[in-house]
Amino acid sequence: MKLPGLAETFLTEVGRFFQMLWRVLLWTPRPPYDLRELTRQMVRVGVDSLPVVLLTTLFTGMVMALQTFSTLKRFNAEAYVGSLVALSMVRELSPVIASLLIAGRCGSAMGAELGTMRVTEQIDALEVLATDPIHYLVVPRVWATVLTLPLLIVIGDAVGIAGGYLVSVVYFGANPVTYMANTFQFMDLDDVTSGLIKAAVFGLIISVVGCQKGYFTRGGAEGVGRATTRAVVLASIAILIADFFLTKILF
C-alpha cells in the first residue's frame, strides 16, 4: 500500500507549514523591526521577478485569446473573447501561473539560501549572536512575499489583458473599441480583489514552504539541493490545492 505513506507525508508537511507559520506570526510583532531587510527582500521578490511575470502573463493572455477566438467563432460569440480573457486572467490564470513561476524563482532561492546558511552553521551563528533566526531571516522574507505578490499580479492582470487585446485586434482584426468595452463589461472589482487575495495566500505558501525547507536542511550540499527541490515542488502542489479551495470560498 502506497497511500498511507503518501497521506503521512502530506500531513507531516501540512504540520510543518503551520508550525513555521505560527513561529513567524509569533515573532512578527516583536522589535526590532528590520524595515531595511523587508525592503531588500521586497525588491528581490518584486523587481527581480517582474520580467518573468510580464512574459508569462503576456503570453498566457495571448494564448487565451487565440484559443477562445477560434472556439467562440463557431458559436458566433467572438464578441465575448474580451470578457473571457479578462475574467480568466484576473480570477485565475494570472495569480496561479505567476505564483507557480515565483515559487520556482523565489521559493527555491529561499530554500537554497537558508539551506546553505544552515549547513555552513550561519544559522547557529545567528543564534549564538543572540539573534533569533526566524525573526531575522524568515519574518522579512515571508512578509515581503505576501506584500509583493499581489502587486506583481495586478501588473500581470493588465499585461495579460493587453496580450489578449493584441491577438484579437491585431491578429484577428476585432474592433478595438468594442473589444475594450467587452473586456470590462462583466468584470467587477470583486473579481480583481479575489485574485489578489489568492496572490497573497500563494505568497504566504511560497515563502513559508521555502523558508521551512531551507531552515531545516540537513546534510551538506546534497541536503541544500534536496531542500531547494522540495521547496518548489511542495509550494507548487500547495498552490494548486489552495487555489481550488480559495476559488470555492471566494466566488
Next chain:
Amino acid sequence: MPASSTTKIRLDQVSKAFGDKQVLDRLDFEVYTGDSVVVLGGSGTGKSVLLKHMIGLLRPDSGRVLVDGTDLATLDERSITGFRRRFGMAFQEGALFDSMTVFDNVAFALRRAKRSPREVAERVAACLEMVHLEGAERKMPAELSGGMRRRVGFARAIALEPEILLFDEPTTGLDPVIKAVIDELILELQDRLRSTAVTITHDLGSAFRIADRIALLFRGRIVAYAPPEEFRQLEDARVQQFIRGLASGPLTE
C-alpha cells in the same frame, strides 16, 4: 589553575540521541571559571554536540546544563537570547555571514545590542586588531583564506567581551604554522578578556599548548579530565591510545 575554582559550566547527567545513535550518555562535566579547557575526542564522537549543549543550541534529552547555576532548560526562547550575550562562539569554518563584509560580521552583535555607530566602529577595529586582521574591514568572507575566516569568526565572537568563549575545532584543516598562530590567539584572547574558554579539537598539539585542563570524550562520556602534564601521564588505556595515535586499542574496539 584558577585561583578560585568555582564552577562556570556544569553538565549533569546529560544524554542526547540522534535517531538511535546515543551521542551523549549521562555525561558529567564541569568547567571552572577562568580555565581554558580542551575537550579531545575522535571524529564523530559528539564533541560539537557537547559544545552546542553548553550554549543551548541543542537541548539534552535528559539531564541538565547549568551555567553559573542557571539551568538552561528553564530559560524560554527570549531569555536565552539575552543569556547568549555572555557567550562567544567560534565555529569550525568560521560560519561568517557570507552576504556581509568583515566589518558587518564583527559589528553584528554590537548593532543588535544597540551600540552607537561610533562605539561599533571602535569596537570592530579593536576586535580585528586583536586577531591581527587590521584593514580587512571591507573584504567579503569569500575573499579570505580559511585561517583568516576563522580569525574573523573569533573577532565576531569576542565583540561583546563574553565571559565564556567556545571554540569548535579552531585549527582543523589548517597548516601547522597557522595552527600555532591560532593557538596563540586563543590564549591571548582568553587572557585579555579574562574569560573561561572551552575548545573542542582532535589536535593534540593544540590541546597541550592551550589547555589548563584536558578532557577526553569517549562513547558519550568524559572518561578523563586532568591538567596537561597529569593527562599525559594518565594510565587510562584510552588516553594513551589517543596520545600515541595508535590504530588499535580500546578507542577503536
